[in-house]
Amino acid sequence: MTKLTHIDANGEARMVDVSGKPVQQRTAVARGEIRMAKETLRLIQSHEIAKGNVLATAKIAGIQAAKNTANLIPMCHTLPINHCEIEFEFPEAGDTISITSTVKVNAQTGVEMEALTAANLAALTIYDMCKAVDKNMSITNLKLVSKTKS
Amino acid sequence: MTKLTHIDANGEARMVDVSGKPVQQRTAVARGEIRMAKETLRLIQSHEIAKGNVLATAKIAGIQAAKNTANLIPMCHTLPINHCEIEFEFPEAGDTISITSTVKVNAQTGVEMEALTAANLAALTIYDMCKAVDKNMSITNLKLVSKTKS
Amino acid sequence: MTKLTHIDANGEARMVDVSGKPVQQRTAVARGEIRMAKETLRLIQSHEIAKGNVLATAKIAGIQAAKNTANLIPMCHTLPINHCEIEFEFPEAGDTISITSTVKVNAQTGVEMEALTAANLAALTIYDMCKAVDKNMSITNLKLVSKTKS
Amino acid sequence: MTKLTHIDANGEARMVDVSGKPVQQRTAVARGEIRMAKETLRLIQSHEIAKGNVLATAKIAGIQAAKNTANLIPMCHTLPINHCEIEFEFPEAGDTISITSTVKVNAQTGVEMEALTAANLAALTIYDMCKAVDKNMSITNLKLVSKTKS
Amino acid sequence: MTKLTHIDANGEARMVDVSGKPVQQRTAVARGEIRMAKETLRLIQSHEIAKGNVLATAKIAGIQAAKNTANLIPMCHTLPINHCEIEFEFPEAGDTISITSTVKVNAQTGVEMEALTAANLAALTIYDMCKAVDKNMSITNLKLVSKTKS
Amino acid sequence: MTKLTHIDANGEARMVDVSGKPVQQRTAVARGEIRMAKETLRLIQSHEIAKGNVLATAKIAGIQAAKNTANLIPMCHTLPINHCEIEFEFPEAGDTISITSTVKVNAQTGVEMEALTAANLAALTIYDMCKAVDKNMSITNLKLVSKTKS
Numbered sequence: 001m002t003k004l005t006h007i008d009a010n011g012e013a014r015m016v017d018v019s020g021k022p023v024q025q026r027t028a029v030a031r032g033e034i035r036m037a038k039e040t041l042r043l044i045q046s047h048e049i050a051k052g053n054v055l056a057t058a059k060i061a062g063i064q065a066a067k068n069t070a071n072l073i074p075m076c077h078t079l080p081i082n083h084c085e086i087e088f089e090f091p092e093a094g095d096t097i098s099i100t101s102t103v104k105v106n107a108q109t110g111v112e113m114e115a116l117t118a119a120n121l122a123a124l125t126i127y128d129m130c131k132a133v134d135k136n137m138s139i140t141n142l143k144l145v146s147k148t149k150s
Numbered sequence: 151m152t153k154l155t156h157i158d159a160n161g162e163a164r165m166v167d168v169s170g171k172p173v174q175q176r177t178a179v180a181r182g183e184i185r186m187a188k189e190t191l192r193l194i195q196s197h198e199i200a201k202g203n204v205l206a207t208a209k210i211a212g213i214q215a216a217k218n219t220a221n222l223i224p225m226c227h228t229l230p231i232n233h234c235e236i237e238f239e240f241p242e243a244g245d246t247i248s249i250t251s252t253v254k255v256n257a258q259t260g261v262e263m264e265a266l267t268a269a270n271l272a273a274l275t276i277y278d279m280c281k282a283v284d285k286n287m288s289i290t291n292l293k294l295v296s297k298t299k300s
Numbered sequence: 301m302t303k304l305t306h307i308d309a310n311g312e313a314r315m316v317d318v319s320g321k322p323v324q325q326r327t328a329v330a331r332g333e334i335r336m337a338k339e340t341l342r343l344i345q346s347h348e349i350a351k352g353n354v355l356a357t358a359k360i361a362g363i364q365a366a367k368n369t370a371n372l373i374p375m376c377h378t379l380p381i382n383h384c385e386i387e388f389e390f391p392e393a394g395d396t397i398s399i400t401s402t403v404k405v406n407a408q409t410g411v412e413m414e415a416l417t418a419a420n421l422a423a424l425t426i427y428d429m430c431k432a433v434d435k436n437m438s439i440t441n442l443k444l445v446s447k448t449k450s
Numbered sequence: 451m452t453k454l455t456h457i458d459a460n461g462e463a464r465m466v467d468v469s470g471k472p473v474q475q476r477t478a479v480a481r482g483e484i485r486m487a488k489e490t491l492r493l494i495q496s497h498e499i500a501k502g503n504v505l506a507t508a509k510i511a512g513i514q515a516a517k518n519t520a521n522l523i524p525m526c527h528t529l530p531i532n533h534c535e536i537e538f539e540f541p542e543a544g545d546t547i548s549i550t551s552t553v554k555v556n557a558q559t560g561v562e563m564e565a566l567t568a569a570n571l572a573a574l575t576i577y578d579m580c581k582a583v584d585k586n587m588s589i590t591n592l593k594l595v596s597k598t599k600s
Numbered sequence: 601m602t603k604l605t606h607i608d609a610n611g612e613a614r615m616v617d618v619s620g621k622p623v624q625q626r627t628a629v630a631r632g633e634i635r636m637a638k639e640t641l642r643l644i645q646s647h648e649i650a651k652g653n654v655l656a657t658a659k660i661a662g663i664q665a666a667k668n669t670a671n672l673i674p675m676c677h678t679l680p681i682n683h684c685e686i687e688f689e690f691p692e693a694g695d696t697i698s699i700t701s702t703v704k705v706n707a708q709t710g711v712e713m714e715a716l717t718a719a720n721l722a723a724l725t726i727y728d729m730c731k732a733v734d735k736n737m738s739i740t741n742l743k744l745v746s747k748t749k750s
Numbered sequence: 751m752t753k754l755t756h757i758d759a760n761g762e763a764r765m766v767d768v769s770g771k772p773v774q775q776r777t778a779v780a781r782g783e784i785r786m787a788k789e790t791l792r793l794i795q796s797h798e799i800a801k802g803n804v805l806a807t808a809k810i811a812g813i814q815a816a817k818n819t820a821n822l823i824p825m826c827h828t829l830p831i832n833h834c835e836i837e838f839e840f841p842e843a844g845d846t847i848s849i850t851s852t853v854k855v856n857a858q859t860g861v862e863m864e865a866l867t868a869a870n871l872a873a874l875t876i877y878d879m880c881k882a883v884d885k886n887m888s889i890t891n892l893k894l895v896s897k898t899k900s
Contacts, residue, residue, distance in 0.1 A: 012203050012805070012806055012809060013203045013204075013206070013207045013279070013806060013809060013810060014809075014835060015813055015833055015834050015835070016833075017832060017833035017835075017854065018832045018833065019775060019832040019833060019854050019856070025469060032289070053162050053163045053356050054163075055462070056163070056353050056356045056357070056462055056463060057163045057224050057225065057356070057360060059462060059463060059464075060224065060357060060360050060463060060524045061222065061223060061224055063465055063524060063525070064222075064521070064524060065222060067520055067521070067527075067528050068222075068521065070817055071814070071817070071818065072211065072214075072215060072218075072222075072271055072274070073211060073271070073274055073275050073278045074207050074210065074211055074275065074810045074813060074814060075207065075275075075278060075279060075813070076278060077817075077830065077831070077832070078817050078828075078830040078831065079830060080527065080528040080529060080530060080557075080830060081527070081528065082467060082468045082469045082527070082558065083465055083466075083467035083468065083469060084465050085464060085465070085467075104467065104469050106469070106558075107830075108832065108856075112281065113274065113277070113278050113281075116274060116277065116289075117274055120270055120274060120289070121222055121223070124222070124223055124263065124266060124267055124270060125223050125224065125225075127263070127266065128223045128225060128226060128263050129163070129225060131262065131263075135294070136293070137293070138291060138292060138293040139182070139266075139270070139289075139292040139293075140290045140291055140292065141288060141290055142288060142289040142290065143286070143287070143288040143289070144285070162355070162356055162359060163356060163359060163360060164359075164385060165363055165383055165384050165385070166383075167382060167383035167385075167404065168382045168383065169325060169382040169383060169404050169406070175619060203806050205612070206612055206613060206803050206806045206807070207806070207810060209612060209613060209614075210613060210674045210807060210810050213615055213674060213675070214671070214674060217670055217671070217677075217678050218671065220367050221364070221367070221368065224360045224363060224364060225363070227367075227380065227381070227382070228367050228380040228381065228678075229380060230380060230677065230678040230679060230680060230707075231677070231678065232617060232618045232619040232677070232708065233615055233616075233617035233618065233619060234615050235614060235615070235617075254617065254619050256619070256708075257380075258382065258406075312503050312655070312656055312659060313503045313504075313506070313507045313579070313656060313659060313660060314659075314685060315663055315683055315684050315685070316683075317682060317683035317685075317704065318682045318683065319625060319682040319683060319704050319706070332589070353462050353463045354463075356463070357463045357524050357525065360524065361522065361523060361524055364522075365522060368522075370667055371664070371667070371668065372511065372514075372515060372518075372522075372571055372574070373511060373571070373574055373575050373578045374507050374510065374511055374575065374660045374663060374664060375507065375575075375578060375579060375663070376578060377667075377680065377681070377682070378667050378680040378681065379680060380680060407680075408682065408706075412581065413574065413577070413578050413581075416574060416577065416589075417574055420570055420574060420589070421522055421523070424522070424523055424563065424566060424567055424570060425523050425524065425525075427563070427566065428523045428525060428526060428563050429463070429525060431562065431563075435594070436593070437593070438591060438592060438593040439482070439566075439570070439589075439592040439593070440590045440591055440592065441588060441590055442588060442589040442590065443586070443587070443588040443589070444585070475769060503656050505762070506653050506656045506657070506762055506763060507656070507660060509762060509763060509764075510657060510660050510763060510824045513765055513824060513825070514821070514824060517820055517821070517827075517828050518821065528828075530827065530828040530829060530830060530857075531827070531828065532767060532768045532769045532827070532858065533765055533766075533767035533768065533769060534765050535764060535765070535767075554767065554769050556769070556858075612803050613803045613804075613806070613807045613879070632889070653762050653763045654763075656763070657763045657824050657825065660824065661822065661823060661824055664822075665822060668822075672811065672814075672815060672818075672822075672871055672874070673811060673871070673874055673875050673878050674807050674810065674811055674875065675807065675875075675878060675879060676878060712881065713874065713877070713878050713881075716874060716877065716889075717874055720870055720874060720889070721822055721823070724822070724823055724863065724866060724867055724870060725823050725824065725825075727863070727866065728823045728825060728826060728863050729763070729825060731862065731863075735894070736893070737893070738891060738892060738893040739782070739866075739870070739889075739892040739893075740890045740891055740892065741888060741890055742888060742889040742890065743886070743887070743888040743889070744885070
């Protein structure tokens with residue numbers, strides 16, 4: 001296991017210098033879940049069928065967060081992303097929304113933090129919009145699914 | 151279970167009108183975890199003992215996120231918070247950092263989203279600073295611990 | 301007609317000092333229109349019936365803009381607004397969306413710029429989401445409808 | 451008329467993937483108007499001759515808005531623009547300022563939203579700075595003038 | 601000399617909890633200087649007499665920075681300021697612009713950082729607008745002039 | 751001495767058009783100082799040895815400011831920087847921290863404003879974190895050290 005790349009020789013936080021890295025097409029996929037009462041999910045879904053707006057709002061928040069990642073995470077580089085997509089799935093148990101975010105960029109460094117941040121803010125937005133009816137939601141299992149370049 | 155307060159009569163997203171609510175001292179506490187390889191945690195902690203900067207950076211990111219919550223979560227109100235505190239604990243298993251955030255405000259609405267957002271961005275910042283040495287971290291069990299007013 | 305309040309004695313831009321003004325409940329309503337091909341409006345509305353997302357996205361952009369007005373308009377004060385509501389109407393001609401924004405605050409100064417900015421960004425967002433199918437839209441007749449305090 | 455490019459197969463808002471588009475020099479020009487009492491325009495212009503600061507402030511607000519467009523309009527890409535220019539003209543009727551914005555970028559997508567947003571925020575800033583003396587201004591006829599690439 | 605209030609018991613950065621402090625009318629004044637070639641100052645001033653725009657732009661940047669201080673300085677509280685004024689003076693030597701910023705707020709904590717940040721960003725903006733003609737400018741002697749409450 | 755590049759033919763502020771400039775690797779170095787009581791510096795350094803967090807916080811603020819320069823300085827271009835490094839030195843007199851910032855970018859224009867802004871915000875953050883124990887600090891001698899391209 002190598003040393004932490006964001007910590008300099010004196011142990012202080014530092015930004016990684018990406019000057020020498022090639023511009024490549026880079027894609028990252030992240031996934032997380034928000035758990036809630038079954039009744040809460042049913043309410044979201046019935047609204048979704050009619051108007052879809054809890055998830056529509058969450059999707060917008062996730063995309064905005066992906067574009068804004070470098071302002072939120074101190075050592076991240078500002079990356080003008082080409083694409084951010086947020087998808088929602090509903091596992092059979094009926095108490096979970098699975099959130100998958102895919103981010104693409106042509107840049108000198110990858111976008112896993114953008115994908116993780118997008119999924120996370122989408123989850124927080126679902127939480128915000130449902131918190132009046134469900135006090136026991138949790139956001140969980142947020143992790144990187146894949147990271148590729150070409 | 152009542153209706154979703156952020157959805158208006160036509161099912162579209164809306165901001166809750168807090169005009170009629172009293173200004174009160176409000177506090178919210180949220181907690182989440184980031185899981186990692188034991189070796190990753192050992193690296194963070196040995197740096198922490200020497201210089202503490204992974205966690206110092208995460209703490210700053212969390213506090214900045216708490217102040218910035220209304221820009222990140224569409225239906226949140228802008229709240230000039232009085233305090234945000236981020237604490238890290240290290241459960242015995244040796245593969246987890248537990249992150250607790252406490253946010254206080256004198257306002258017409260509460261700060262649970264600020265507390266959740268602070269813990270979440272602190273976790274994402276730890277992820278960012280360690281991702282070069284650990285590709286399998288996850289952020290999990292993020293939930294509200296308490297919400298009080300007086 | 302009195303002098304321009306944002307221009308100081310030397311003709312330079314200045315922020316108005318609101319220190320001596322009372323905190324009051326203040327409301328402002330603004331309205332504007334976006335004009336488009338009838339076919340474009342039909343497409344938005346058919347989507348709106350199904351999922352409502354052009355207007356849902358525009359509504360979110362408008363609310364976020366209301367919260368963010370002081371960053372956009374140099375001499376505006378930062379105001380933690382209590383409420384922002386965006387409503388869409390469809391005049392009979394079938395080529396126009398009318399956008400009405402209502403903003404409320406308890407503060408020492410009013411929120412007409414927040415209301416105007418919210419309606420404006422909602423209109424720009426509709427424009428953005430439809431520009432691939434309609435190159436001839438226009439945003440027009442944006443004005444203040446009312447401004448009250450109590 | 452083709453389908454709305456910002457709406458995905460399920461009718462939800464989405465960001466357009468520009469990964470496959472070439473980087474090109476792209477320019478967009480937008481124009482809008484703000485209408486006011488003749489006396490208001492006379493006040494602005496007499497200040498403009500002396501110090502020019504209503505229009506100077508509006509110009510800065512427009513340029514800042516062009517750089518900030520992706521934070522304001524949810525499905526816009528972050529574009530590091532090469533240039534933004536704001537020009538004011540005064541049609542003969544004496545009750546209107548015509549605002550023309552020109553934005554340039556080397557990027558994979560165009561800048562019409564940046565140009566429209568710049569003209570719009572310049573108009574809102576003029577409104578803000580004159581609203582104490584004129585309660586009946588309106589912002590109108592905002593549209594794209596041209597969009598080119600090379 | 602007491603302990604650093606922004607450092608907690610373990611030496612980590614923390615935000616000061618202002619919950620217990622009274623809302624008061626607070627004012628802070630800061631001052632700094634930018635030094636340049638006499639010819640540069642002459643150019644600014646001749647433009648200032650005609651159009652005043654180097655200083656007009658700097659003034660706007662300073663005011664925007666005062667409103668935005670909590671996003672720039674990690675442990676600062678978000679404060680909705682009542683007023684920010686930036687004044688320029690030209691000491692007799694002819695190679696210096698003295699920048700004085702005054703910030704007012706009704707809040708639980710003071711605005712010295714807002715005043716210092718405003719003066720600083722005004723100076724940086726002057727630097728930016730003149731750097732093509734003068735490579736040897738410096739920003740200097742930035743300090744707090746006064747801090748009062750009532 | 752040539753004319754001010756940010757002022758257009760009518761004396762109004764303008765953004766420089768960088769469309770015709772080549773993308774090059776550009777580096778800028780800036781340096782500034784913060785002066786304080788010797789006892790203040792001793793407190794920072796004893797904390798720095800133990801936990802380093804005044805300087806760690808200042809470093810993060812400086813890096814975030816470098817990424818955010820175009821939002822702070824009106825005529826600056828948005829530049830996705832490759833690297834920002836902040837270094838602290840302690841001249842022998844014992845009452846000064848010297849702050850050196852280095853910023854790199856592959857872009858059509860240079861990053862001296864990013865380097866100056868980074869050093870400046872790092873200094874302001876040190877000021878903020880020490881102001882409870884030292885009312886007489888000053889920020890001084892901020893200037894460009896070098897600017898290169900290749």
